[in-house]
Amino acid sequence: MGRAMETSLPLSQSPTAAGNTNPDLSSLRVALFSGNYNYVRDGANQALNRLVGYLLRQGASVRIYSPVVEKPAFPATGDMVNVPALPVPGRSEYRIPIALGHKARHDLEAFAPNIVHVSSPDVAGHRAVSWARERNLPVLASVHTRFDTYPRYYNLAWIEPMLTAVLRRFYRRCDALVAPSESMAQVLRDQRMNYDISLWSRGVDRTIFHPGQRDLAWRRSHGIADEDVVIGFLGRLVMEKGLDVFADTIDELVERGFAHKVLVIGEGPARAWFEARLPNAAFVGFQGGADLGRAVASMDVLFNPSITETFGNVTLEAMACRVPVVAAEATGSESLVVDHVNGRLIRPGAVHSFAEALRTYVTDADLRRRHGEAGEKRSLDFAWDRINQAVAETYLRLIRQKQKHR
Template identity: 65%
Template sequence: MEVTDLRVALFSGNYNYVRDGANQALNRLVGYLMRQGAKVRIYSPKVARPAFASTGRVVNVPSLPLPGRGEYRAPLGIPGKVRRDLREFGANIFHVSSPEILGHRAVTLARNWGKPVVASVHTRFETYPRYYGFAFLEPAVEAYLRRFYRRCDAIFAPSESMAQVLREQRMSYDVGIWTRGVDNELFTPARRDMEWRRSIGLADDEPAIAFVGRLVMEKGLDVFAETIDLMAQRGTQGRIVVVGEGPAREWFEKRLPGNAIFTGFQRREDLGRAIASCDMLFNPSVTETFGNVTLEAMASGLPVVAANATGSESLVEDGVTGRLIRPGANEAFAQALRLYCEDKGARDAAGRAGLAASERFAWDRVNQELVDGYLRVIRLREAGGLPRSKAR
């Protein structure tokens, strides 16, 4: 089988109605598949005003707003009309991108129809309960995820560190890698703009510590704020620049120093300019499976201080392109940021190293790795292979 023989049915709970790294990666994948001659159809909730234009044809699936997080929608399953469309399309592989109701129904349908099915892993859902006071639920969530992923022929992690976690959690017997790429035209040191810095109130010699991403508690906003408090107690000079929007913005604004700068949501060239115009990225999140913003900051020539967790540990080389700090070690986070605030030479050296390291993450190359995975799974199924959970 060749790539031109592929007919991929992609199931996503959020393909383009909210902008985040996961759905942007899925849209890039669809674009790459289509350029290679593959056929793709996407099954996802649709909204009147999506965050960005979708790549490929999207078939709407019924959904409801997610309680407490109305910007997201919960797909309700695969009704008869959508099943008929699937049969007409004639998919030879199903790809599910999230373990909600739509994903479960898609896996069940694929198994009933005898089609291979793969899953891509985009976030560490089992870590979310701890940010909302329900840490005791983590084992149950992990068991739920294990049941979902084990019903797939294979799963794909965005980093080797995340793949190792999935193996240790016994999520699948076949764990591959579909990493993420970076657009080196959008994210480059050349987009650094001193006039833009001045326009938001940054002095030319004032170190800017960036937070980039959706403002939700699971991104480690509490750790970020506590670390900045520790720096202030020791007199370290530096300004916080928050690039992004989200439901926790009001909490974050109250929790950070009064001179923190909130740029709001930025996209494409504006996002590239905002990142390159800062001086370092602080990413304390432990929920990432890859860390798109970490790679984008590296491509922009910024050192990265990050939690030593899945995703970041596959990108950041400790002491070379930035610092990897044990999650929860807020004093160590503060010391690392203090170094880059006070030592421009160390900051510049780490930024150059990060830029060099980012050059190996070309989008076409990483998407071809997943295409190769599709073809391998289909060949295995044609040779009589089955998901291990079904064969037992």
């Protein structure tokens, strides 16, 4: 079993972070199931680690059941128990939990949770839901990505209805769902995934993401002049992030003669493909902590064409850095970007419209400034402790509801 370790993720400096505990939350015993808690860094597991850190600071007990690897991307927050998993075909950096496993089952019985939280609809998640239902324990599911949209990026769009049906069966066996944005929550309601759906939004660490992180010397070190207007991409370099749409849009800007630079932040299996499509872009690889804040603040506009996010952490991080955002009109972005106020929302895949929106920012410094300032102001609404308290209160509500019906 992995021992609790201090996460490298900074925690917000609130009274609760200083050591005060909430007596109601100290009664919680949370069994959290994750298909990827810390072996590959992404927005979903960053949020889960922050949640666990918050719960532990409130005196709650938490156990995480997830695949454990020899060299994870970052230290885990909390105690981990390994579940059996296999590498994903063609994406070996990811692992698919294939069972709950005897060790995890014995640990669950000994830990005796009073609520189960599942964060991915994999086999271990299904088994965890069954385990909880057999014991009349409440189950909360958190939705972190649009799994139903993934097949279209691999020429498998025909299986989307089947995948949606499988997800519906999984989520309906849970007592409630939390989604990171109101737009995603509405999609889940429309798909009839569950009838108890509330928000678990996302926060932004303003010690890392703020306009003061902008660094012209760092830009110059990557071949970007002070007067260059930088269009940035931030995220894992995989096709489902809309890399093809991004590249096609940049091609159109180049053809139309609008001078700009492209900055790509991130790593992933599609990096070679993306570099071949954008030969003049500055690829700076993975950035973390203050380095990431510096890279984001050094953009002039973020271009996020992805439709798979349920929230869009990268969008919020750019907003906190006073960077306007051009994004696909999709779940997540719709809850953060106010069209023509702090960025632009464009129909997914509409390359010409994306190019036109980017053109306005490339050619209008005053517009960039005004929309960037509006985005920074909106980002102030997203504080991590308040957001995670909402999840904890959902745990308590579900426990009370179960107790009433026993």
